[in-house]
Amino acid sequence: xxxxxxxxxxxxxxxxxxxxxxxxxxxxxxxxxxxxxxxxxxxxxxxxxxxxxxxxxxxxxxxxxxxxxxxxxxxxxxxxxxxxxxxxxxxxxxxxxxxxxxxxxxxxxxxxxxxxxxxxxxxxxxxxxxxxxxxxxxxxxxxxxxxxxxxxxxxxxxxxxxxxxxxxxxxxxxxxxxxxxxxxxxxxxxxxxxxxxxxxxxxxxxxxxxxxxxxxxxxxxxxxxxxxxx
Numbered sequence: 513x514x515x516x517x518x519x520x521x522x523x524x525x526x527x528x529x530x531x532x533x534x535x536x537x538x539x540x541x542x543x544x545x546x547x548x549x550x551x552x553x554x555x556x557x558x559x560x561x562x563x564x565x566x567x568x569x570x571x572x573x574x575x576x577x578x579x580x581x582x583x584x585x586x587x588x589x590x591x592x593x594x595x596x597x598x599x600x601x602x603x604x605x606x607x608x609x610x611x612x613x614x615x616x617x618x619x620x621x622x623x624x625x626x627x628x629x630x631x632x633x634x635x636x637x638x639x640x641x642x643x644x645x646x647x648x649x650x651x652x653x654x655x656x657x658x659x660x661x662x663x664x665x666x667x668x669x670x671x672x673x674x675x676x677x678x679x680x681x682x683x684x685x686x687x688x689x690x691x692x693x694x695x696x697x698x699x700x701x702x703x704x705x706x707x708x709x710x711x712x713x714x715x716x717x718x719x720x721x722x723x724x725x726x727x728x729x730x731x732x733x734x735x736x737x738x739x740x741x742x
Contacts, residue, residue, distance in 0.1 A: 525556055525564040533573050533584055534602045540586040544574075547582075571598060593676070596683035604739070610683050611732045615725065617680070621665050621673050622708055622724035626717040629667035634713045637663050641709045645702035653695040654688055660705060664712065693738030694731040704730060 532538050544550055551561045565582060568574040572591050576582045587595055600606045629637070640660045647653030658681055665677040684691060695701050704727050711720035 521556060521560055522563045522567075525554060525560060526567050528554065529564055529568055530571075530573065530598065531602065533568070534599070538584045540584050540588070543581045543583050571595070593679040596679060597686065600683050600687070604687075607684060607739070608736070610680060611728075611736070614680055615728045615732065617673070617676055618661065618728045619721045619724040621661075621668055621677065622712060623717040623721035624670065624673070625664045625667035626712045626715050626720035628669045629712055629715075633663065633667040637667070637709050637712060641702065641705060644705060645698050647695070647698045647701070650692040650695045651688070653698045653701050654692055657695065657701060657705060658685070660709065664708070667712065690739050691735040694734040 538544060545553070547558050547561055551558045554561070565574060565576060569576055572587055572595055573585055574582050575585050585591070596606065596610065600610070625633075637660065640656065640663050643656040644653055644660065647656050661681075662674070662677055665674045668674075694704070707723040708720060708727055711717075711723050
């Protein structure tokens, strides 16, 4: 058995500060109260506060200037896609926006993969697709499905597509148990994805794009329906 992680006071404070920033209690561009005042307000030491600040600075939510103070960063103007996993944990409403990008980027990736995939990559795609059908449980099926999409991104020959794909998966895979509805039946999951791989194998960009659009739309609807049913 794997030992469950234990939350420290720094973890708890980081989560509280994160929520206060993302909820607008501390608006973008505003300075946080002085450290002593903030530490007293949260009932923690200044050392604990500094550790939590350090994590949020690294995450891109805060910026600290010596002798000036700690300011809330305007993450919607200055932040990057690396913030998405944190934002999804704070507000599941981000999922619908992520899925919109997933549809547009995913269909474009399939089209590019059809035009650029090497013979070796096409063979690898078929092998990875078979792993979807062989998945022993919904989690295994979903993770196998993910590897097909990572391979499609690699087949474009464009590393930015690879990183974008990774970022989108990083945003929602931590909560994948709530999004497992499309992967309950391994054969059905295979059948939904197979047309995408087949079109890439045939080098048909238009067909690959259309198949990916259909696949991504269908799985999105199933995921959101399953999430709403909880």
